[in-house]
Amino acid sequence: MSDHSHGTHEVGEIPPANTGLIWRTFFILSAITAVEFTLAYFMKAGGLRTSIFVIMTLIKAFYIVGEFMHLKHEVKSLIWAIVIPIVFIIWLLVALLTEGGSIFQLR
Incomplete structure (x- = not known):
């Protein structure tokens, strides 16, 4: 009979999670969010602040789509x-x- 196992794992064994990638994504998104909150607290309301928020939100959205929806691959x-x-x-x-x-x- 042929061996139908994939990779180096035994049948029924769950591969280890890639928690490093998850934590890296968490810290990057947290840092961008922290910068957004800091700007919201210290900057005066206006067009520049709104533009910065929109740009940072788009950056986070593209990063989330790339990481969690695997679009970057x-x-x-x-x-x-x-x-x-x-x-x-x-x-x-x-x-x-x-x-x-x-x-x-x-x-």
Whole structure:
């Protein structure tokens, strides 16, 4: 009979968890969140603070998608097929918010 075990593990044995990767991800996301809270506490409310929050939130979102949804291990064309539409959606939102705010200046 052939051996159907995969890798060096015995049948029924669970491979060890990669806790180092999980802790690294935890500390990176915690550091970004700590910077966000620090900026929220010390910076005056305005467009710059909001822009920094949006950028940092996008960084965390891309990191979460890359790590937990395993997107960073995919083919580069799949990553670009996801990232490019997101960039255009963000551009559209910025354009709509900018143009939508100008209605108050016309009155």
